[in-house]
Amino acid sequence: xxxxxxxxxxxxxxxxxxxxxxxxxxxxxxxxxxxxxxxxxxxxxxxxxxxxxxxxxxxxxxxxxxxxxxxxxxxxxxxxxxxxxxxxxxxxxxxxxxxxxxxxxxxxxxxxxxxxxxxxxxxxxxxxxxxxxxxxxxxxxxxxxxxxxxxxxxxxxxxxxxxxxxxxxxxxxxxxxxxxxxxxxxxxxxxxxxxxxxxxxxxxxxxxxxxxxxxxxxxxxxxxxxxxxxxxxxxxxxxxxxxxxxxxxxxxxxxxxxxxxxxxxxxxxxxxxxxxxxxxxxxxxxxxxxxxxxxxxxxxxxxxxxxxxxxxxxxxxxxxxxxxxxxxxxxxxxxxxxxxxxxxxxx
Amino acid sequence: xxxxxxxxxxxxxxxxxxxxxxxxxxxxxxxxxxxxxxxxxxxxxxxxxxxxxxxxxxxxxxxxxxxxxxxxxxxxxx
Ligand code: SF4
Numbered sequence: 022x023x024x025x026x027x028x029x030x031x032x033x034x035x036x037x038x039x040x041x042x043x044x045x046x047x048x049x050x051x052x053x054x055x056x057x058x059x060x061x062x063x064x065x066x067x068x069x070x071x072x073x074x075x076x077x078x079x080x081x082x083x084x085x086x087x088x089x090x091x092x093x094x095x096x097x098x099x100x101x102x103x104x105x106x107x108x109x110x111x112x113x114x115x116x117x118x119x120x121x122x123x124x125x126x127x128x129x130x131x132x133x134x135x136x137x138x139x140x141x142x143x144x145x146x147x148x149x150x151x152x153x154x155x156x157x158x159x160x161x162x163x164x165x166x167x168x169x170x171x172x173x174x175x176x177x178x179x180x181x182x183x184x185x186x187x188x189x190x191x192x193x194x195x196x197x198x199x200x201x202x203x204x205x206x207x208x209x210x211x212x213x214x215x216x217x218x219x220x221x222x223x224x225x226x227x228x229x230x231x232x233x234x235x236x237x238x239x240x241x242x243x244x245x246x247x248x249x250x251x252x253x254x255x256x257x258x259x260x261x262x263x264x265x266x267x268x269x270x271x272x273x274x275x276x277x278x279x280x281x282x283x284x285x286x287x288x289x290x291x292x293x294x295x296x297x298x299x300x301x302x303x304x305x306x307x308x309x310x311x312x313x314x315x316x317x318x319x320x321x322x323x324x325x326x327x328x329x330x331x332x333x334x335x336x337x338x339x340x341x342x343x344x345x346x347x348x349x350x351x352x353x354x355x356x357x358x359x360x361x362x363x364x365x366x367x368x
Numbered sequence: 369x370x371x372x373x374x375x376x377x378x379x380x381x382x383x384x385x386x387x388x389x390x391x392x393x394x395x396x397x398x399x400x401x402x403x404x405x406x407x408x409x410x411x412x413x414x415x416x417x418x419x420x421x422x423x424x425x426x427x428x429x430x431x432x433x434x435x436x437x438x439x440x441x442x443x444x445x446x
Contacts (some may be wrong), residue, residue, distance in 0.1 A: 058382055081382060081409070084416040093421050098386050260380070290378055 026194040027051045027141040028176070029132050032094060033230040034082025036223045037147030037179060040214050042090050044178040045145055048195045052145075054094040055135060056083040057128050059103045060259050061231040082224040089220060099131060100256060107233070108252045112164075117239035119231070121156035122164065129169035136174070143174045143189045149211075150180045150204040159183075179203045179211070232263065241267055244368045248272060248312070257291070261309070264288065266329070267368040270321055274312025275368065278329055293345060298326045301351065302339035305330025320354060327356035371400040377434070381409035385417050388439060392423060395441045400426060405435045414439065 030042040032054035042052050087094035106127045110120030125148075132144045148157050148165075155161075162184055166175045173188040176195070181187070182202035190197045203210045208225075215223060232238045241262045246252045248269070261277055265284050269275040276298075279285035285307045288297075295309040298319075308326045310319075319342050327338035333356050343349045374391055376384035384405045391401050403414060411428050414437040418425045426438035 056382075058386065062382075081385075081413050081416065084385075084413060084420060087420045088416060094417070096382050096386050096389060096417075098383070 025049075025051050026143075026189070027053070027136075028143050028145050028189075029136050029139075029141050030054050030092070031128060031132060031144070031146045032056045032083050032086050033147070034086055034224055035147065035230065036208075036211055036215060036220075036225060037149060037152070039086045039089065039147070039220060039223060040211060040218070041145050041147040041178045042086075042092065043218050043220075044200065044214075045195070046090065046092075048199060050195065052090065052092050053141070054083070054087045054090070054092050055132055056094055056096045057099050057103075057131065058096055059124075059231060060100045060256055061107075061233050063231060085224075089223075095135075097131065097135070099127075102131075103127065104254070107254075115155040115234065117234055117236050118242055119155075119233040119239075121153065122161055125156050125161075125165045126168045129165055129171050129175060133169060133171045133174065142194065143176055143187070144171055145176050145178055147179060148177045150183055151206060152203075176200075232259075238262060241368050244269065244275075248275065257294070261288075261291070261311075268325060268362075268366045269368055270325065270366050271318065274310055274314050274318055274322075276308045276310055276322055276325060278308040278326060279306040292343065293347075296342065296344045298323055299341050299343075300327065300330040300332065300338060301341050302337075303330045303332030303335070305332070305338075305340075320352065323352045324354045324357045325362065327354055328358075328362065330356070332356060370395070370398075371402055371438075373402045373404065376403050376405040376407075376410070378406055380407050381413050384410045384437075385413050388414055388417065388437075389421075392421075392439070392441050397442055399441045401439050401441070403437045403439075405437065406433075408435055410435050410437055 028045050028050050030038060030052050032038045045052050084094060106120055106123045110123040112122040115121050129144060136144060150157060150159050150162060166172055176187045176189050179201045180203050181200035182197065183204055189195045245258060264287055266278040266280055267275055277288065279288050288307050288309055291309055295311060297310060298308045306326060306329050310322055323340045326340060330338055332338035336355060337353050338356055340352045341349050342352055372391055374387050376387050384403055384407060388401055388403050415425045415428055418439050422444045423442050424440040426440050428437045
């Protein structure tokens with residue numbers, strides 16, 4: 022009996038990785054999925070935070086894809102190791118702070134470790150030549166294969182016929198003729214293949230699979246690095262960048278102000294890590310203060326927070342300032358008026 | 369019956385799923401894992417993960433603002 026060959030598929034939750042895995046299953050390959058969790062993934066998080074989003078049942082697309090395929094899915098936490106990719110990408114960033122090429126190389130190298138530890142034969146991805154301007158070009162395909170160390174153990178079923186033969190093809194584990202030759206930005210070939218396989222309701226992420234492709238998010242991350250004078254981040258930092266209104270009235274501190282109840286509850290979870298302001302005399306937001314603040318800074322912050330409370334047009338709003346030790350102090354301030362809030366404060 | 373409780377409070381998805389996955393690896397068939405979470409996403413994500421990987425979902429419920437999901441391990445290796 023011939024040996025059952027096994028492939029690990031990188032599953033992002035999008036259509037391409039779904040199709041690539043399906044193409045392999047058609048050829049009798051045993052496929053299991055790996056989904057890497059970087060901390061910046063669009064999956065999860067935000068629906069837990071914003072109250073209005075809670076009503077919408079939000080699925081995890083990687084899990085959904087695995088279920089469609091009937092394969093196992095291993096979610097791998099790479100948060101710590103991934104930092105070097107975001108902080109020092111050898112191949113640079115894309116349009117925003119997305120280090121797509123380095124990210125691909127890193128994920129494939131992790132997948133290589135994974136298959137070696139589990140006696141799998143090769144790796145597949147849903148990459149398509151020319152699909153993405155930075156990371157999926159004809160020139161970058163061999164870069165990913167080489168720099169990850171995967172070499173010819175990396176097969177891209179959707180565009181394999183435009184690329185040199187890989188080991189699985191040479192060994193006859195898969196039939197090259199039944200692989201695809203997709204290229205370019207068009208999504209039509211993928212959609213036709215999806216229809217052929219009977220897949221509907223699949224996710225079509227616009228920019229990419231993570232928050233680093235988001236312009237607003239990248240601006241906030243760049244601001245964080247600038248303010249700290251150091252390109253570093255912790256998990257809490259990157260979570261907080263997804264929540265609330267961020268304003269920086271001075272280089273040494275910023276405010277994270279909740280926009281609705283759900284965000285307020287989420288930010289409350291950080292009250293022992295950050296000094297914070299809440300409104301007392303009127304309903305209003307919760308604001309965390311990130312940075313070392315003086316009494317004058319706190320006064321300014323309070324006036325700003327008052328601006329976003331229901332007392333915004335009153336003469337005076339009462340707020341409570343609480344430091345990380347839990348000591349509270351009351352402040353009576355006049356809310357800032359819109360013209361007193363320079364645009365540059367808004368991150 | 370052996371039941372392992374894991375505290376996933378304040379973790380956002382998919383971290384609780386990863387915690388369950390890690391716990392499953394070291395437990396024998398028939399053992400149960402109870403994940404106590406605060407992200408409501410676990411009510412869909414942990415059951416989906418269990419279905420996909422062949423483990424048995426015992427229950428998924430909300431209790432006092434927390435979300436409790438219980439999974440029974442089945443590695444499928446008879
Ligand atoms: S969009 Fe994000 S996760 Fe996807 S390849 Fe680029 S950096 Fe990596």
